[in-house]
Amino acid sequence: MAGRAAMLVNLGTVVMTVLTLASFVEGFGVNWGNIASHPLNPDIVVRMLKENKINKVKLFDADSWTMNALAGSGMEVMVGIPNNLLETLADDYGNAKDWVKENITAYMRKDGVNIKYVAVGNEPFLSAYNGSYLKTTFPALKNIHRALKEAGHTDVMKATIPQNAEVYQSANDKPSEGDFRSDVKQIMLDIVKFFHDNDLPFTVNIYPFLSLYLNQHFPVEYAFFDGNGQTIPDNGKNYDNVFDANYDTLVYALNKAGIKDMKIIVGEVGWPTDGHKYATPKLAEKFYAGLMKRLAKDVGTPLRPEKLEVYLLVYSTKT
Template structure:
C-alpha cells in the first residue's frame, strides 16, 4: 500500500509538471437548450474571438465537431445520460459510438476526452450499475483504434456525492455509492485518466444557511478574524472553490487511491434569478468568473495538492433559456445567443500576465501598537523566514523609514510564502489583508505583478537555469517546457521498465 501511495504521489507530481509546463487553462461548457442557438461556425468564431482554448460539449454534435476542425481548440465530447444504458450493456455499441463520434473527427478536431454522462449518480441513479462498464467499453474501443493515449475517459460528478465537504480533511464520498466510486477510481487509475468534478460555490453559499460569507464564495479576501481554517490540517482556505476541490481529493484518498488529478468540469455563477435568488446578479457573476480565471491561471492547486493546477471549465457559454427549474437555471451564460456578452470574459494572455492584481497582500494596520509591530517585525524576519533585505538601510524599501512600512513589507513577504500552507495575516492583531498593491516606486512588494520575487520556487526555477546559452535563439519559455516533458517522460519510462527502480521503492 505504501508503494502504491508513493507511486500515486509521483503520478500527481508528473501531472503537475506537465500541466505547469503547458500552463493551467480555463475552458467553457457549451449547452444547447437555447431557443436561438447560433450556427456552429458562429459559435467557434465566438470561442476564437475570446481566446477560449478548451470546450466541453454535452453531446457529440456533428455540426460542432466539424466546425471545431483545425481550430486547435481542445474538446471534451459527451455521452448523454440517455446513451449510457445502451453503451454500458454492449461493447459493440461502445465501439460504434467511438467510431462515429471520436475516430471520425480525429486528428483535425482535437478531441482529448470523453465525458460519460453528466452527474450520473445523482441525476440518473438507475444508470449507476453500468456506468463503469460503459467507461470500460469506451476505453477498450479507444485502445482498439489506438486512440487511448490521446483521448481519456471519465465522468463528471456533482459535489452532492460528498455529503460533508467541510472540513475538507474529513470529507468522504456518500457511502451508499462506495462500490461504484471504488470501481470508478480504479478505472481512472488504471487508464491514467482524471476525476471530473462539478464544483459550484454559488450552491455552497446559497444552501449554506449563512455559514460562509459571500466573499468566501466569490474569491474575495476575508478579514483575518474570519479566515476559514481546516482544524485538522490547519490549512487556510481562501476560497470555497479550493475547499471543494480539496474535499474531493481527501474523499479519493479516503478510499485509498492517490495519483488521480482533478479537473473541474463545471463552475460558475448565475447572473439573474427570481425573487428568492437575490445573489444571482451580474455583478456577482462577473466577480466570480473573473476571480475564478485569475485563481486557476495562477497555476497552483488547493492546499493539500499545491503542485497540481486546477484546470476548470466555466459554466457556461450561452444562457440556456429552455432549461427547467428556477429563473437562475436559465441564466448562467457569459454570452447571449446573439453573441453579445452578458459581462466581459477576460481570458486573454494580457489577463494572465496581470493576474497578480487579484493577489491578497498582508500589511500592517495603521495605528497599530508600536511594541506589537516591532515584535511582529522581529518574528517575521527571524522565525518567520521572511526575506527582509529590501528594508535594510540603502535598500529599495527602506524609505519611508517607519516601523509600519518595514512591518508591512516583512508581514507581506512572510504571508506570500506561507499562507498556502497555513500562514496567517494576523501578527497579534497588527496586520490586515488588502487587494491594493502596496508597492511604491522601486520598492516592489512580494506578490506584486511588477515584483521579481515570487515568494517560492517556480517549476522553472526548480529545474535550474533556463536562459538560452550565448548564440542560442531558443526562447526562455521553450527550454523549460522541453525539459519538463523530457524529464517526466524519462521518469515514467524508468518506472515502467521491468527491473527498474522497484527494488528501492518503499515497501
C-alpha cells in the first residue's frame, strides 16, 4: 500500500507539472485511459483539461460515460478501438458498420462530440504480440474507413492506426537508414499506401525512455531536449535528441515507400515515474519541460520543421 501511495504521489506531481506548463503551450493533446486505481469522474477530467487549455484528447476506447462527458466540450477527440475488437471488425463489414453507428454516428449531433480521428487498434504490430494482429488490423482499418465514409463522416474525421515506433528501424542509429521492420514491411507498405490514397494520417507512439530502458550504454542526455548530449550528423542534418531521430527515421521509411508528404501524428509520448532507475519524477519533469518548450516554439524535426501534432501520456511503469 505504501508503494502504491508513493507511486500516486509521484505521478500526481508530474501531472501537475504538465498541467502548469500547459497554460503556456497550445495545440497539444493528452491521452486519457479509463484503467486507473483511482479513476476520476469524466466530467471532472473534462473540466480540468479545459481549465488548463488542453483541447485535444486521445481515448483508447469509446466508453459511453467518457464520450458523453466530452459532448458539447468542443474538444478534438481521437476515439480508440481496442485490439480485441480487430478480428470482429475485420471479419464482417456489418460489424464495422454497427460499431461506427453506435460509437461515432450516435455522437455526431448538435452539441455532440468533436471526433477528429478513429484509432483502429493500438500498437497492433508490437513484437511482443507475436503477430496476433497481423492479419486483422488492415482489414479492420479498411472496414472502419468504409463505414465512416458511407456514414458521411470522412469529411470531418480520419481513421488511423497508432503504431509503436518499433515497426521501423535504422542501422547505426542513422535516421536516413530508416525502413520498416522486415517482418512487417509488406503489411506496412500496404497500409501506408492505403493511408496515402485516402488522405489518412500515420500515427506513431514514441518513447525516448525506452532507449535507456533497453540499452544500458545509451547516452542519457540524448533522451532529453536540452542539447547537452551528443550530436549525431546524418545526411546534412544534426540530431541532438532521440525523439527527433526516431521521428525522422519514420519520415525516411515513408520516403522509401514513395510517400513524401504524409501527415504524422505522435499518438503517445511520455516518461514514466516509477519502475526503473531512470523512471523518476525528476527526470519525467525534465523530459516534459523540454518537450513543452519545444512545442511552444512550434518547431518540428530536422526533416519536418513544421509544427508537430502530439498527444502526451503521463504514466508509471508500476502496476
